[in-house]
Amino acid sequence: MTDQPSYHHGNLRRAVLDAAVEAIAEQGTAAWSLRQLARRAGVSHAAPAHHFGDKAGLLTAVAAEGYARFADALEAAGDDLHDTGLAYVRFAVEHRAYFEVMFTPALYRADDPEVTAARDRAERVLAAGVRGLAAGERPEDERTAGLAAWSIVHGFAHLWLSGALSGVGDDPVEAARPVIRLLFER
Amino acid sequence: MTDQPSYHHGNLRRAVLDAAVEAIAEQGTAAWSLRQLARRAGVSHAAPAHHFGDKAGLLTAVAAEGYARFADALEAAGDDLHDTGLAYVRFAVEHRAYFEVMFTPALYRADDPEVTAARDRAERVLAAGVRGLAAGERPEDERTAGLAAWSIVHGFAHLWLSGALSGVGDDPVEAARPVIRLLFER
């Protein structure tokens, strides 16, 4: 996340992170090695370990960056919970590598402070959206509404990523629109 | 799936499958090898490959068995879509290894006939539940209702498995109840 310019060969940290995201998007979260990433990034095979320690360290950086970008995307969607929901689905689809790592905590150190800070920020954006919509309801109803909203967008996104929604067309964000509307506009 | 009694050492195929499910539940879908499974099952290291060919073959068998058990669980829940939804969440929580493999098609051969047959059966149960509930509505509304129902239970289950719903208590099935109710009973 610190994104310092590196000394000898441009920004190696950035290059390795990008290679990781690329490899995960192509091959999933399992089928890659630090050496493969180094080859992809055009650096020595020892460089990734030098920067990140091990795979979990690298994936922790991916998760932290992912949650930060995710929070940015949700914030940019504005105050309407529908739009926040669509932004949630759009992020998952457009950044599937980040999304898959973020929601597979067995892969990384989920208690890393940078990760928890970025994740908390994303959750605060979602919670604010729900509060705006369920204002005046009883606290437990607001909580249920929040869980329902989170579940429906997350479920839609994950089902689409897993290929289960093949009959839904090639624009998952548009396909999500009536589904999200159904939850709150009746 | 065929579950034939094996010749020399009891049911080796079954033993390897059980070891795989156990290992995946403990360590995730990535951090295991065929040799490790063989050790866990107490068989020679060549046995898993003998039966399943490779990791993808083994995971294809896990996915097929998972979808079959999943369809059984949904069928057993009866005609009420709420109960089907709760059964969906319960299956994910109680059989997380199967569930995670099933919805990560990059891990296995998703076009395997046994897999597609079991998956189609599960989807038919879900579709029937939605039809019972959305009867008389326009086709596209029924489709939207089906997507919404599937998304909300899948999202809740996946969020819980990923540890994101830590504030929800230790009984995810009970916690899912009001969330599912919110979708259809207003």
Added chain:
DNA sequence: TGTACATCAGTGAACGCGCGTTCACTGATGTAC
């Protein structure tokens, strides 16, 4: 401005290890006569 030194990102050869795969084999079961 110039020189000498310290720092440290990144290198690359070397290592030991667990992996998947191969392959000749063993031995229990099923079948033919």
Added chain:
DNA sequence: TGTACATCAGTGAACGCGCGTTCACTGATGTAC
């Protein structure tokens, strides 16, 4: 019922390979004087 043979699930030694890790190094940059 007994014998001889075929089948094939499962074994275990051996292989070559890519992996993560170590470690002495290189060389560009930053700093002190």
